[in-house]
Amino acid sequence: MAGIGGRPLSLYVHVPFCAVRCGYCDFNTYTAAELGAAPGSSQDAYLAAARAELDLARRVLPGAPRLQSVFFGGGTPTMLPAAELAGLLGAVRERFPLATGAEVTTEANPESVDRGYLDTLVAAGFNRLSLGMQSARPGVLAVLDRRHTPGRVQQVVGWAREAGFDSVSLDLIYGSPTETLADWDASLAAAIALQPDHVSAYSLIVEPGTRLAARIGRGELPGIDEDAQADCYQLAESVLVAAGYTAYEVSNWSRPGHESRHNLAYWLGHDWWGIGPGAHSHVNGVRWWNLRHPRAYSSRLAGGDSPAQAREVLTPEERRTERVLLELRLGSGLPVEVLTASELRRVPAAVAAGLVTETGRRLRLTLAGRLLADAVIRDLLD
Numbered sequence: 001m002a003g004i005g006g007r008p009l010s011l012y013v014h015v016p017f018c019a020v021r022c023g024y025c026d027f028n029t030y031t032a033a034e035l036g037a038a039p040g041s042s043q044d045a046y047l048a049a050a051r052a053e054l055d056l057a058r059r060v061l062p063g064a065p066r067l068q069s070v071f072f073g074g075g076t077p078t079m080l081p082a083a084e085l086a087g088l089l090g091a092v093r094e095r096f097p098l099a100t101g102a103e104v105t106t107e108a109n110p111e112s113v114d115r116g117y118l119d120t121l122v123a124a125g126f127n128r129l130s131l132g133m134q135s136a137r138p139g140v141l142a143v144l145d146r147r148h149t150p151g152r153v154q155q156v157v158g159w160a161r162e163a164g165f166d167s168v169s170l171d172l173i174y175g176s177p178t179e180t181l182a183d184w185d186a187s188l189a190a191a192i193a194l195q196p197d198h199v200s201a202y203s204l205i206v207e208p209g210t211r212l213a214a215r216i217g218r219g220e221l222p223g224i225d226e227d228a229q230a231d232c233y234q235l236a237e238s239v240l241v242a243a244g245y246t247a248y249e250v251s252n253w254s255r256p257g258h259e260s261r262h263n264l265a266y267w268l269g270h271d272w273w274g275i276g277p278g279a280h281s282h283v284n285g286v287r288w289w290n291l292r293h294p295r296a297y298s299s300r301l302a303g304g305d306s307p308a309q310a311r312e313v314l315t316p317e318e319r320r321t322e323r324v325l326l327e328l329r330l331g332s333g334l335p336v337e338v339l340t341a342s343e344l345r346r347v348p349a350a351v352a353a354g355l356v357t358e359t360g361r362r363l364r365l366t367l368a369g370r371l372l373a374d375a376v377i378r379d380l381l382d
Helices: 043-060 082-095 115-124 138-143 150-163 181-193 211-217 226-242 261-267 294-302 316-327 347-352 367-371 373-380
Strands: 009-015 067-074 098-108 128-134 167-174 198-203 246-249 252-254 271-275 280-283 286-290 308-313 356-359 362-365
Touching: 009 043, 009 082, 009 261, 043 082, 043 271, 043 294, 067 082, 067 261, 082 098, 082 115, 098 261, 115 150, 128 150, 138 181, 150 167, 150 181, 167 181, 167 226, 181 226, 198 226, 226 246, 226 252, 226 367, 246 261, 261 316, 316 373, 347 356, 347 373, 362 367, 367 373
Parallel strands: 009 067, 009 271, 067 098, 098 128, 128 167, 167 198
Antiparallel strands: 198 252, 246 252, 271 280, 280 286, 286 308, 356 362
């Protein structure tokens, strides 16, 4: 709790519901069929538990500052009725006032909202929409088990603008099995045509235990081609920069002033509390995470107990290492004083290899370095 009132604070709200489970997804999400009808599995039980955890957070953080950002993620937050999602933001604001100009985001799938839904969210105080577009190619969407058609994204972006969202972000995935570079080029062109304020582009990772991993394992789909994914990334950088976007993080591009302040809070090691099943939190070097299953989460809170499953207290060296891991991914780079003497001696080799630059006492990844970010960071660290 030391210094809690003097550091930025954000809130994450995890909504664990999805209409279907996408074949590539290993997030902590559940369909109605997976949850069943057992007590504690309903949306009503979740909403009551989330409010109870908000009460807990308020008791634990009595001297907290106003929230700089609130982010509703999932899952699909917009699986909740619009009035319930708006009401949950209202419950947040009753317990933690928002700073002037705070960023309030919800993720959404294109098929889960309409114009009236978005009007309700804006009236409640949401000002940023993060929309799961993933691809503009029907064949790629089918491989990913996405349900929307490409034209739906265009429709929802139009509704979001009409409703009054200050910022609209599109999420894209590249490097899917069967996707060609031409497919990816078409998706980028379709995204840019919608003039979003922010674009996230992530390489597809095949997680063990997912339906996609099983299909690849059975030979139904080809495996991931890392060289092809690198080509996709370079194309994204070229196309997005030409359209006026800047990579402020390895996988995120934005127009000036539309960087995701909530995600920057994670990358800069600020304080945040995560509400919901499986949500993670971090306050001043203490990190904890909640029970994953909605029934277990709801049961704990209904009994007046914390839903946390476990926690860890980071040492100063662990926190320094995490700064290197996270801040070097940012376009603004990493202050060189964060590095140890032995790490600093490795910098010239990385510069000579064209992987980083050092200007103004800050290290920044080059485009080549971004393609190899994990390896570059690993080689720098003691």
